[in-house]
Amino acid sequence: MKAEVVNRLRDAVLAVEMELGAQTSGAFGTVKARLDAMQAQLTTVAQDLDALEAEIGPNPSGTFDTVVERLNDIDSQFAALQVQIAALEADLESQITALDTDLQSQIDALTLALAASRQVVTPIISGSQDTNSDTLVAKGACLLNPNDLGNPVATFTLEAIIQTTDASYAATLEIFNITEGVVVAHPVITTTSTSPTFISVTLTIGGADLPAAQNNILEGRLSLGSGAASSDRAICKYAAIRSA
Structure with missing residues (x-):
């Protein structure tokens, strides 16, 4: 047992x-x-x-069956938000570009207005000057630096008041660049009128005959047509370069 x-x-x-x-x-x-x-x-x-x-929290899945589904939905919403932000940035950039363009246009217009309001007249020939010579004779000079006077925004014109005492013989004016040793290219300033005649022509700035970024000594030269009597005269009462 x-x-x-x-x-x-x-x-x-x-x-x-x-x-x-x-x-x-x-x-x-x-x-x-x-x-x-x-x-x-x-x-x-x-x-x-x-x-x-x-x-x-007590219910991390919320109204979704699983937390993963909820996270996927959040990712989807985040992606959609990124698309909206990108569209907003593009629209904002477009508006900024438009504002920049408009502002630049206003600045350009203001620059032109200021240039027009501060016209500068640079005399070449002052007072009445005359000659009987059929070759060009110096009658005055000036110093001109186009960039100091608003180039390239400003427009430069050569203006003069000339006449002849005999309509058979034209009075002619030209501008010579002493600094460069060349005639300044411009439309011919000439008249056969026996009354004072105002003539204005546009100057082209920046060429070899009239450099933009330097001081140019410009000389006004006057002549009378060949064959005139000794008593005849080409007369220049005024010549200047206007920048505006």
């Missing part, structure tokens, strides 16, 4: 050992210590889960 009891106890112990496996306590010394450690870990995990739930 005792042997049977012992055998049953032995079988029960073996069954428990078989169920639990070898070294059930592991590195903890006892099974209880190992179970207590596992319980502590489970408690920590539970606390971490509670903290995560508190951070993301």
Whole structure:
């Protein structure tokens, strides 16, 4: 009878050992210590889960079936917002460009208006000058730097009041650039009128005959047509360059 009891106890112990496996306590010394450690870990995990739930809220998926679906919807809205921002930036850039263009136009118009309001007259021949010579004779001079007078916005014109004492012999005026040693190219200023005649022609700035960025000494030269009597005269009452 005792042997049977012992055998049953032995079988029960073996069954428990078989169920639990070898070294059930592991590195903890006892099974209880190992179970207590596992319980502590489970408690920590539970606390971490509670903290995560508190951070993301009780229903992170919202009206969506899953959090992933909600995140995908947010991504879609963000992409649409980026498209709207890009369109807004393009529209804003277009408006800025239009404003820049309009502002530049206003500045150009104002520059022209200011240039017109500050016309500069540079006399070449002052007072009445005359000659009987059929070759050009110097009758006055001036110093001209086109850039100082508004070039390239300003327009430069050569204007003169000339006449002849005999309509058969024309009075002629030309401008010579002493600095460059060349005649300034301009439409011919000549008349056969015996009355003072106002003539105005446009000057082209920037060529070899009239450089823009330097001081040019310009000389006004007057002549009378060949064959005139000694008493005949070509007369220049006024000659100047106007910049406006």
